[in-house]
Amino acid sequence: MLAEHTASVIAWLPVGPGPRRIVDLGCGTGAGTLALAERFPAAGLTAVDSSAVHLERLREKAAAIGAADRVRLVEADLDAPDWPDLGRPELVWASASMHHMADPDRTLRQVHDLLAPGGLFAVVELAGFPRFLPADAPADAPGLEERCHAALDRRHAEQLPHRGADWGTLLRKAGFTVEGERTITVDIAAPRTDAVGRYALSSLRRMRGGIESELSPADLAALDRLLDTDGPHSILRRDDLSVRTERTVWAARRAGTRQRRRPRGRRSRCGRRRAPPHRASARAAPSP
Secondary structure (H helix, E strand, C coil): CCHHHHHHHHHHCCCCCCCCEEEEECCCCCHHHHHHHHHCCCCEEEEEECCHHHHHHHHHHHHHCCCHHHEEEEECCCCCCCCCCCCCCCEEEEECCHHHCCCHHHHHHHHHHHCCCCCEEEEEEECCCCECCCCCCCCCCCCHHHHHHHHHHHHHHHHCCCCCCCHHHHHHHCCCEEEEEEEEEEEEECCCCCHHHHHHHHHHHHHHHHHHHHCCHHHHHHHHHHHCCCCCCCHHHCCCCEEEEEEEEEEEECCCCCCCCCCCCCEEEECCCCCCCCCCCCCCCCCC
């Protein structure tokens, strides 16, 4: 759903003519891995995740696009003090994974030592869970999505204390030079396909699992009506959905020989389809 956004972030990175060795830390099912493979067709990629299920899904997707021979899969706990051999990459990518680390300072030092001299570390972090519904929706529980987000924020404050950390400061502390910071606002109106509806359905289902005990009975019932794909109030039946979120990316360099291309701009916007997809504008203050 956010492939265009991910491609925009990767295109912005100051990586010169292109890295030959890339590591994706906390790759999940591989959206970032495959976007990196497309952007850098001469590169070999190592995708690291603690979930064997996620890695198997990535294996299937890489095979489907003919990239299986370029993507090495490594199952590993990134909170462990010792990592498996990940080579000497020129680019390390960590999208929505750093805030899950038990000790981010240690992880940042490990990445610094892992990188080749002059290599780049790209940290992409969430400003929050995507939003999909209008503010006055659904009709039987206006503002439901905001209340769900408030409940999720309370859970995250307890379980993910590093969410929203000042990654620029932490990167410098670990010995990196931060060469660029960019906040991207995503606002995608629903096209004439059901892609946005499916994305909203899967996202809200995941959210429900974490906030069920935090919602009132009335709000939980309203959320379940949205998630009931056979019911008249199913989110798949709505024609007023959009995807709204923000991501911030930091481009941080390990000292050494540089292959530097100046980052372009510090804030951009993935707009609705009638507007250009990315527009530079004044950078706002940085923000799951």
